[in-house]
Amino acid sequence: MSISTALNAALSGLTAASRRAEVVSSNVANAATPGYGRRQVELASGLVGGLVPGVSIIGVTRKEDLLLLSQRRGAEAGLANAQVRADFLNGTEDSIGLPDEPGSLSDRLSSFETSLIEAASRPDSEARLLAVAETASRVAEKLNALHDKVQDERLNADRAIAESVDDLNSALRQVVNLNAKIIQFSSSTRDTSSLIDARQQVIDSIAGLIPVQQVPRDNGAIALFSPGGAMLVDSKAADFGFTGVPMLTVYMTQAGGGLSGLTINGQDISTGAENGPISGGRLDALFRIRDEIAPGLQTQLDAVARNLIERFEDVTVDPTLTAGDPGLFTDNGLALDLTEELGLAGRISLNALADPDQGGAVWRIRDGLGAAAIGDPGNASLLNALSAALADDVTPGSGVFSVARDAIGLAGDFLSYVSIGAFAAESQVSYSRAETDALITAELQDAVDTDQEMQELLLVEQAYTANARVMASIDEMMQQILGL
Structure with missing residues (x-):
């Protein structure tokens, strides 16, 4: 893998992690908001823009149970x-x-x-x-x-x-x-x-x-x-x-x-x-x-x-x-x-x-x-x-x-x-x-779970850290190459 390819892959990972952190933040902030549906970022591995390997953001999906609703x-x-x-x-x-x-x-x-x-x-x-x-x-x-x-x-x-x-x-x-x-x-x-x-x-x-x-x-x-x-x-x-x-x-x-x-x-x-x-x-x-x-x-x-x-x-x-x-x-x-x-x-x-x-x-x-x-x-x-x-x-x-x-x-x-x-x-x-109370409780169980969102945030932090390390390593390699 070339340096530019690795750099673009890490950049796509940072972008995805940033979007996931934004969605987690929104979920936690609206955990008690009536009518709010939990969001989840849908990701896919593969070619970014059809050109280089990385992580693609397919979209943000809103979760809800229509029957329960x-x-x-x-x-x-x-x-x-x-x-x-x-x-x-x-x-x-x-x-x-x-x-x-x-x-x-x-x-x-x-x-x-x-x-x-x-x-x-x-x-x-x-x-x-x-x-x-x-x-x-x-x-x-x-x-x-x-x-x-x-x-x-x-x-x-x-x-x-x-x-x-x-x-x-x-x-x-x-x-x-x-x-x-x-x-x-x-x-x-x-x-x-x-x-x-x-x-x-x-x-x-x-x-x-x-x-x-x-x-x-x-x-x-x-x-x-x-x-x-x-x-x-x-x-x-x-x-x-x-x-x-x-x-x-x-x-x-x-x-x-x-x-x-x-x-x-x-x-x-x-x-x-x-x-x-x-x-x-x-x-x-x-x-x-x-x-x-x-x-x-x-x-x-x-x-x-x-x-x-x-x-x-x-x-x-x-x-x-x-x-x-x-x-x-x-x-x-x-x-x-x-x-x-x-x-x-x-x-x-x-x-x-x-x-x-x-x-x-x-x-x-x-x-x-x-x-x-x-x-x-x-x-x-x-x-x-x-x-x-x-x-x-x-x-x-x-x-x-x-x-x-x-x-x-x-x-x-x-x-x-x-x-x-x-x-x-x-x-x-x-x-x-x-x-009504029982059905609201059931809806809330399928809605935003702040504990789950905190776990998701930890995963986002790990992904962000990993991609940041790749970019830091690439930066170090480039500095070494330029110093030759």
Whole structure:
């Protein structure tokens, strides 16, 4: 081997060692960077430039396990979905309150029952009659507040959908732009690893909204599809359409046209199908809260309000009433209309005849809502009848409640209905989080291992030293030759 050949071979070795050290440094620096894929320099022995022996740098490869990546993204989508549901149900459970919590629905009904019993023991006490009116009014206000809570959450979900759709469209366009840059870099043999890292981070953000499947295309580009079959990215990005609403009422639904559905490239898609185009991620959960879960809770809440109104409209409870008259609790001042049950919890109120704040008189609670004049102040028969009506076991006429309960027991059943849903959602959160953590750990095991990178650096140092010695020896030989 000639001196020039040895010199060029050593120079190629130094160049390769320098590139390997650079890549190792990048790996170590980004060991904890989300979306970063471990780099590795691919080398080959042979002719450098087809002329002299040495080491050739074929390129820098980015390591990743696409199957593991897909599984992790699916788990993260499931976690986001479960967390949205759990947050909504836990918030509703907190609003209802536990039976022993001050201000809870059960607590207010219990206070109402206590006030009736105390008033029956002293029917001549205006203060005790006033306490009945106040506690009854607080029961109605609690149901009103729960109604508002459910509808506010529907509106919040609608707004979150609009924000998520904007984020989704922006992210899909970013993937298309990164695809174009990766193709451009690949055609000029430039390293695309950093661009792929950036693209993977964007795809991870998409996966939290909609589960995605990544499919490779030519020159490093990728296509994205949802497991439900929706094309998200190929040669261009899909365009999702949604129109939010500034306000929302109990009567507004997607089926009725009052609320927006979702479109892809102008075409309507299902937002409620179990295996639909968007099922499985945060966006799916938001639609289900707005269109299914919250309306389902509203139905059960209205059933509780209906049951309470019906208990006191019975003419056997208050003989001063005639058929069709509203009882102690009303539907916005009117008698119960079974054809208008939707939203009843938001309209239930204390009868104005017995409410001093509405110009009524509390003696009507003792003497009857339909009484023409003040009766015997010592007569507690109506107060006892009202107390018995509240405590009677009655099977609700609507909702999922099929067991006869007293009013407080029905409130407990409603809380249990919500709590069971919240517990199921929390269990799914725990499962999805454990699955996600396990897959992230598996990904990290295949990602940057700093111990391995340090070992690689030692090998790079040895290679650099060996090639440097060759060049030093050549330099010494040249100095000797020149000194002859």
